[in-house]
Amino acid sequence: MSSKIDPLEAAHHFISTHFPYCQAALLAGSVVRGEATETSDLDIIIFDDTLVSSYRESFIESGWPIELFAHNLTSYRTFFEQDCQRAIPSLPRMVTEGIVLKDTDIVEDIKREANALLDSGPEAWSDETIELKRYFLTDALDDLIGCTRRSEGLFIAAKIGELTAEFILRTNKKWIGSSKWTYRSLEQFDASAARQLTYALEAYYQTNETDALICYVDETLSPFSGRLFAGFSRGKSNET
Template structure:
């Protein structure tokens, strides 16, 4: 196993070795935020106008697992659009927070574009979106309440937690995430609510107590009309004569 170098040094050596002719590169992720752990990797964004298309690659060098996100100076825009559409700004966040390890005159504009995307937030949910999400959250809540199998309940609770987090964040025009980013996004938006949700879920995991979880989810739905089942439909068309 290679000796583990300091994060920025490892990133610079990696880029010099594997992308010596690239035009620009950024180091991003937990190392830059000062949140790295023993299992953290290095997120490196590379820009090279000679690349025909974007790609992602995972490697291990200089003692680090390394995730490479390679783009040319136009292909990244499709990833920006996709990230905004799904409200998960993975690439804009990496570019905005990243530290430059190989400079290019275009980097200032690229970083500013990413910052503006993050500040603007995702496109707001429509009334139709909210109605659909109310239905799916209600459906999952009912499954959770009625479930008598402990193993099934664990999986349902995970889905319920993510749907609840999504509903809170998106109805408030906030970015969402996946995995650990659900917790981070919730804490950033409303730390008090986030901790209340986490504690009720922990109470369920430890003691199989559902009531507090149900109360939190119903409280989230209440300002938007509460639970929704009766009368909900998707894709229904009128009769043809």
């Protein structure tokens, strides 16, 4: 790989080479947030009215891995909607934080749409969904409590961490994330809760001690009537 040039310069070069006639382009991601690492890439969003549909493509240019998110002037709204339905607003977040590389007086409106979605938050969980998630967390806890194989326990604990973070965020009508964004989303909402969950997971990973993680999950579930197993049912017909 060739030496990296300035990320903004690399992004401009990419746009001028591949999409010289696009209506707008944004640079988003860790380099924009000041969080870039040695393995960070450039997230570039383009809006081009000649595109039939949206697509995603990866490149390595100017020494940078580049993730391209290509949209026409309406297709991005489908992705906005899909992201909001799964409560992981990847594209709205990128658009909001993005640095303008090119604009023909359309970026302001698109950013306004993205900001409005982010500000409104995800749709609240129904009582039925909360019950289902309580059941999943209870089931995962039972697996951990009864686990006798360290190799399996590592994966169970990781799943409990994800489910618990999701439960906290979604019952508070907050956006969630995946991978590193799971923690970032929880930390943004409640830094203390994020630290406590990390501590509980570390306690298991380092010493095989499950008490802290079990206690954390029980405290999370407590305002929602705690664990759920007996009486849980889905799909049962009421017909006799």
